[in-house]
Amino acid sequence: MSTIEQLNEKMESLQQMEDGSSLKTLRHEAFSEFRKNGVPTTRHEEWKYTRLGGIMNKDYNFSLDRHSISKEDFDAYRLPGYEEANELVFINGFYSGEMSKIISEELVVMPLERAAAGEYENIITTYLGHSRNYLVDGINAMNTALMHDGVFVFCKKNADTKHPVYIYNIQDARSSNVFSQPRSLIYVSQNAKMQIVETYITIGQSESFTNQVMEVVTMQDARIEYYKIQKDHVQTNAVSTTHIIQQERGFAHAVTISMDGGIVRNNLNFIMCADHGESHMYGLYFLQCNTHADNHTIVDNIRPNCLSNQLYKGILSGHSTGVFNGKIFVRQAAQKTNAYQSNKNILMSDTATVNAKPQLEIFADDVKCSHGCTVGHLDDEGLFYLQSRGIPETKARALLIHAFAMDILEQIYLDPIRKYIDQEISERLENE
Amino acid sequence: MLSIKNLHAGIEGNEILKGINLDVKAGEIHAIMGPNGSGKSTLASVLAGRPEYEVTEGSVTFLGKDLLELSPEKRAGEGLFLGFQYPVEIAGLSTINFIKTAVNEVRKYRGEEPLDSVSFLKMMKEKMALMNMDKALLNRALNEGFSGGEKKRNEVFQMAMLEPKLSILDETDSGLDIDAIRIVANGVNKIKKEDHAVLVVTHYQRLLDFIVPDFVHVLYKGRIVKSGGKELALELEERGYDFIKNEYEVEATA
Numbered sequence: 001m002s003t004i005e006q007l008n009e010k011m012e013s014l015q016q017m018e019d020g021s022s023l024k025t026l027r028h029e030a031f032s033e034f035r036k037n038g039v040p041t042t043r044h045e046e047w048k049y050t051r052l053g054g055i056m057n058k059d060y061n062f063s064l065d066r067h068s069i070s071k072e073d074f075d076a077y078r079l080p081g082y083e084e085a086n087e088l089v090f091i092n093g094f095y096s097g098e099m100s101k102i103i104s105e106e107l108v109v110m111p112l113e114r115a116a117a118g119e120y121e122n123i124i125t126t127y128l129g130h131s132r133n134y135l136v137d138g139i140n141a142m143n144t145a146l147m148h149d150g151v152f153v154f155c156k157k158n159a160d161t162k163h164p165v166y167i168y169n170i171q172d173a174r175s176s177n178v179f180s181q182p183r184s185l186i187y188v189s190q191n192a193k194m195q196i197v198e199t200y201i202t203i204g205q206s207e208s209f210t211n212q213v214m215e216v217v218t219m220q221d222a223r224i225e226y227y228k229i230q231k232d233h234v235q236t237n238a239v240s241t242t243h244i245i246q247q248e249r250g251f252a253h254a255v256t257i258s259m260d261g262g263i264v265r266n267n268l269n270f271i272m273c274a275d276h277g278e279s280h281m282y283g284l285y286f287l288q289c290n291t292h293a294d295n296h297t298i299v300d301n302i303r304p305n306c307l308s309n310q311l312y313k314g315i316l317s318g319h320s321t322g323v324f325n326g327k328i329f330v331r332q333a334a335q336k337t338n339a340y341q342s343n344k345n346i347l348m349s350d351t352a353t354v355n356a357k358p359q360l361e362i363f364a365d366d367v368k369c370s371h372g373c374t375v376g377h378l379d380d381e382g383l384f385y386l387q388s389r390g391i392p393e394t395k396a397r398a399l400l401i402h403a404f405a406m407d408i409l410e411q412i413y414l415d416p417i418r419k420y421i422d423q424e425i426s427e428r429l430e431n432e
Numbered sequence: 433m434l435s436i437k438n439l440h441a442g443i444e445g446n447e448i449l450k451g452i453n454l455d456v457k458a459g460e461i462h463a464i465m466g467p468n469g470s471g472k473s474t475l476a477s478v479l480a481g482r483p484e485y486e487v488t489e490g491s492v493t494f495l496g497k498d499l500l501e502l503s504p505e506k507r508a509g510e511g512l513f514l515g516f517q518y519p520v521e522i523a524g525l526s527t528i529n530f531i532k533t534a535v536n537e538v539r540k541y542r543g544e545e546p547l548d549s550v551s552f553l554k555m556m557k558e559k560m561a562l563m564n565m566d567k568a569l570l571n572r573a574l575n576e577g578f579s580g581g582e583k584k585r586n587e588v589f590q591m592a593m594l595e596p597k598l599s600i601l602d603e604t605d606s607g608l609d610i611d612a613i614r615i616v617a618n619g620v621n622k623i624k625k626e627d628h629a630v631l632v633v634t635h636y637q638r639l640l641d642f643i644v645p646d647f648v649h650v651l652y653k654g655r656i657v658k659s660g661g662k663e664l665a666l667e668l669e670e671r672g673y674d675f676i677k678n679e680y681e682v683e684a685t686a
């Protein structure tokens with residue numbers, strides 16, 4: 001049976017499952033959407049540069065569950081600063097309460113099914129699946145149609161959550177290819193603060209495909225920081241969606257670091273559905289070998305007086321490919337929108353490529369929007385300056401690349417994580 | 433220390449230096465003057481090894497070595513320093529990190545142990561005091577947003593830190609206020625030792641009041657057309673370059 005057939009069968013059987021009634025409806029709708037749209041091909045406008053065909057044609061072991069990874073296995077992969085962090089663990093796409101650790105009393109964490117059937121039902125009904133309004137393709141629908149053992153995180157009103165939340169998406173590829181679909185909804189209540197770090201880990205040398213969807217709601221005056229770290233090995237592919245819905249004066253700050261992997265597609269959406277929202281999105285794709293990293297961002301300005309700022313930087317060597325596609329909508333009511341976007345790339349080899357595309361759709365008249373994109377090589381002037389001070393060429397190059405990445409690194413406010421990424425970058429530069 | 437013989441160099445097929453001859457001995461200060469576009473910065477860049485320039489003829493030896501064979505970093509290691517006319521801004525690289533790397537790379541080249549943090553900081557404090565440098569600059573990105581004068585001070589500060597044998601200062605005085613010129617000149621004079629030579633490119637006598645040259649050369653159209661003692665600079669200040677240009681044109685047509 002092909003992967004698509006197996007997926008279809010799984011979706012069909014999940015239709016029978018009785019859990020939170022809103023989940024059931026969502027799954028049902030998503031299933032028909034999946035059947036209608038299928039897995040996107042490069043003919044789909046949003047998937048022009050990222051080909052999923054090869055990934056979908058592989059054979060996967062769908063019987064892997066959340067128990068296949070032990071605590072000891074996991075220990076080797078924990079991120080720096082984990083001692084002081086809440087840790088949510090997904091194994092093969094299923095949330096594992098057993099492996100997770102919640103130390104902040106400001107947080108309530110439970111399986112999505114339970115949240116949907118209990119006191120959080122309203123939140124679930126309102127926000128879960130919100131991303132489908134923006135990502136009209138079978139891949140998003142597939143996650144929803146197969147939604148099972150996802151997690152719901154509720155951050156209480158006025159909470160000043162001191163401990164960040166680390167989310168690990170772990171795949172067990174030790175004996176077979178693994179297909180995982182983690183799902184989560186994070187609700188940050190009024191005036192609450194929280195920091196999220198998300199990462200992807202494939203254990204073993206077989207292939208993995210992770211189709212992950214996270215939806216986040218920042219309520220009035222809430223603030224989130226979100227850091228996504230992609231450093232998985234080359235046999236791993238991922239479509240990773242982070243969809244953030246912002247209420248009045250909601251503040252979101254996102255940094256996406258992509259350093260390794262096979263094919264990596266990120267969807268980062270900011271839906272600014274109330275006044276005075278503020279969002280910052282930064283990205284660094286530092287790629288080598290054949291890694292393909294595609295960053296699609298959407299900022300939807302629905303209401304007035306919102307600010308968004310995006311800066312994505314790429315450093316590409318080997319045969320790597322970077323894609324940046326930044327879409328900004330400014331709806332008619334969204335007067336006084338400020339929306340900025342910038343994408344800068346350095347090509348380190350002749351065989352690396354970048355495809356960059358800004359897309360601005362503006363229907364209001366009193367707005368400030370800007371976008372810019374550059375693709376270039378390392379600055380010769382700078383290189384000569386450093387060399388003239390006695391710094392050997394290879395080291396001078398490394399310093400300049402590191403310097404180029406610096407304004408993204410500086411946006412990681414969590415010290416242990418910033419130091420970790422900084423270190424990883426230095427190490428890669430030393431080995432080049 | 434430095435011996436330039438019949439140096440021809442250019443860029444993209446355009447010859448800019450058309451046969452430079454110059455000898456600099458340890459302990460000497462040479463001033464190079466000349467109208468805009470005459471090739472002063474080109475000469476400085478060629479000596480420092482800027483890759484865009486192509487040397488088509490001639491030779492340069494520095495402390496017995498064939499300078500033109502060495503990469504820019506090796507030239508620095510050998511003791512050559514170029515103070516840039518237009519120092520480069522590098523966002524994301526802190527000045528202090530840059531200087532520390534440079535100092536230790538140069539030490540490595542010279543077969544010395546890298547400085548530990550304590551000795552490095554001590555040395556830095558010393559040189560900073562010498563240059564009257566604001567400590568805040570060191571934690572900022574290299575030259576980024578520095579004022580014109582701050583950039584030039586930073587150049588001389590780097591020179592002091594790297595302890596070169598030959599310093600080439602390309603219009604280090606332009607953009608400096610009068611006090612700063614004095615400070616920079618002071619800095620140069622203080623690090624000047626028996627075995628240290630200076631090649632200073634300038635348009636103004638002002639700097640030469642403080643850094644008193646042993647020789648003054650006038651570069652015009654890629655050649656040194658006149659050399660003299662410190663009085664030559666005074667004469668130029670008074671009369672401008674016309675008389676030299678005229679002499680040169682007459683000679684050239686003769």
Ligand SMILES: Nc1ncnc2c1ncn2[C@@H]1O[C@H](COP(=O)(O)OP(=O)(O)OP(=O)(O)O)[C@@H](O)[C@H]1O
Nearest residue numbers: 443448466467468469470471472473474475484517
């Ligand atoms: N990269 C380049 N491409 C083309 N021409 C160049 C380049 N660099 C220098 N030149 C030319 O070479 C000549 C000498 O330039 P150089 O910068 O050496 O002059 P300079 O004597 O330092 O002038 P200034 O006093 O204005 O600093 C000028 O005509 C300049 O335009």
Ligand SMILES: [Mg+2]
Nearest residue numbers: 472473474517
């Ligand atoms: Mg010049």
